[in-house]
Structure formats: C-alpha cells, structure tokens
Amino acid sequence: MILNIDTDNYFMQVALELAQQAQACGEVPVGAVVVRHGVIVGRGFNRPISVADPTAHAEIIAMRDAANHMANYRLPDCMLYVTLEPCVMCIGAIFHARIQRLVYAATDPKTGACGSVMDLPAETRLNHHLLVDAGIMAPEAGALLKQFFAQRRNATKRSKHEN
DSSP states (O other): OOOOOOHHHHHHHHHHHHHHHHTTTOOOOOEEEEETTTEEEEEOOOOOTTTTTOOOOOHHHHHHHHHHHHHHHSSTEEEEEEEEEOOHHHHHHHHHHOEEEEEEEOOOOTTTTTSOOOBBBTTTTTTTOEEEOTTTHHHHHHEEEEEEHHHHHHHHHHHHHHO
C-alpha cells in the first residue's frame, strides 16, 4: 500500500469537519471516515448523547455507513480515518470489519486502545491485524478537543455559581 501524507491530510480534514458537526450537536468532537480505493464510503461523528446510544461513536457510525454503502459487514481494502485514538469497543469493531489501515490524529490517554492505555492492534494472538498510523493532524484534533472540554468546564463552573 502506498501511503501519501497529502491524501492522509485530506481525509483527516474531512474527519475534522465531521468532528466539528459533533461539537455543534453538543457531542465530544470526534469524526471519522471510511475510505476505499481513494473514495469515502462511510462518514460518522460522535452521537451517543443525541441518539441515547453508548455505541454511537464516530468510528462505529462511519463503519455502519460504509457497510450499508458496500452491502457488506466486512470492509475489505478500507482505511478508517478518525480524529481520536479508538477505544476498546471501537477497535474491536474495526477488527471485525476487517479494516486494513487505521489512521488517527490525537491520542487518548484515558481510553485509547491503540497504544495509550493498551495496544490491541499489537496483540499477536488476535486473528486480524491492520496497519496503524497515528498523529496525522494531531495538533488540530487535539485543539478541537481541548476547546470543547474547556467550554464544558466553564459552563459547569458558571452553572454552579448561578445556583
């Protein structure tokens, strides 16, 4: 597989735009796209609060969209671009979908399952292996997340002082 930083930046930029949509909905700003042969086949952004579904992470929604588009629960020859390191649930779904390559921006020191807290893609006993590239547009994704959580903390402080 030929990797191209311009292509990675393009698809991560689309994922960042989806993350901004999540933020506009009051969700943690995480976005994801599934790409096959250079074409986006699935898009998603975080929605667990708005749809009352703990599994509605950006990666899951993007893979569901791609699976519907491809009419296949497996996503062969696909890459997943996501703005935040996947959690255990999402990396499990990525394995089951048979994603070929995962590209994520910011690391998640609290729930990241691709090296931050644990490294499931490096687990040789699992039956699926994929390429993982981290840090593509990490400063942009990290800034979006920091801004979101700072606004949330400030809103919480204001509401405590008003009561």
